[in-house]
Amino acid sequence: MSDATDLTNEALIAIRRHLHAHPELSLKEFETKAYLKGVIQAFDQTHISYREVESVPTALLVRIAGSAPQRTIGYRTDIDALPVTEATDLSFQSQNSGIMHACGHDMHMTVALGILNHFANHQPKDNLVFLFQPAEENFSGGERVYKSGALSDEFLPEEIYGLHDNPELASGVIATRLGTLFAGTTEIHVTFTGEGGHAAFPHRANDAIIAASAFVMQVQTIVSRRVDPIKGGVVTLGTFTAGTIGNVIAETAHIDGTIRGLQQDTIELIQGQVRQIAKGIGVTYGVTVDLELRQDGYLPVENNPDLTQQFITYMTQNENVDFQIVGPAMTGEDFGYLLSKIPGTMFWLGVESPYALHSSHLAPKETALEKGVQAMTGFLEWRMQQD
């Protein structure tokens, strides 16, 4: 055992504030990775080894060799931020204009470092593999890392855990459920091309805004009229870009959005309906419709029944943990892809904020950091004693 003490609450907060001030977008997390590696290299290195991922250069794998390993346990944190302009008045707010840790991945990374530091100081019985994963918000980083083959040999976890922060839960609450925790998603990217012209002569042009607007309205009938209401689903269109000036008829209109469903068959049903509506709009309005639907690794997040039952048993029995069973949420997570390959559990960590995930005002409570580290190190130590 090392003489070093575990990271204090103050040290965790300092790390989180540095990460919060320096957010980077998906697949561009170069400084974030360098900072994480620097922090980890200051820990006791006796049992630690590293693996880089050539095709995903901002990813980092860190392994701690166990003392009497029966298995290899994985822990994953995402590391990317969002294209959101921060509107908090925090003293450590984002220094990277237009980019913010508005989904709390700064909190996720800090908890992961706290757990890693604990096991660098106290050699675990089983092997541990930490995945610092880029591109959760976009570009499906989990799938990329998995497909690179980097999670192999001694870096292949037999089970894997990961958390997401939750502003609606009190600080430090741990919550999960058996079965599906998060939705699967599909990005919608669609461009309508008509014919531009003078605003005064609409009959000589073909207005892309009219066609795109009809698309917006028609896709809103999918969930209300095509999806089983017991199953539910979401179609949200988050961008609508068209035209250049008020007196010119727009030649093109572009829309981005996202589909959500808790079952893969619901997602595929909605995808099919979106395709059909896009095709119909092309015919009815005489425009060209370029539709791209991308699911990549954003599969529904399915918790493994046995491992999640063990997780729930530990968290429920530990009087220092405030644990709740929760319902599923329509947030997406490419951890769904990793869980389709490696059994495990995703769980929420409460961070108690009046603002939602992806809000420019999101300000997670830092008291959640130490509680998250303690709950997870306790669980892993307990798990390593199980057969």
Ligand SMILES: CC(=O)N[C@@H](CCC[C@H](N)C(=O)O)C(=O)O
């Ligand atoms: C936790 C979270 O907020 N995740 C994102 C995942 C986005 C998936 C994909 N890029 C999409 O937009 O569909 C979310 O928005 O739920």
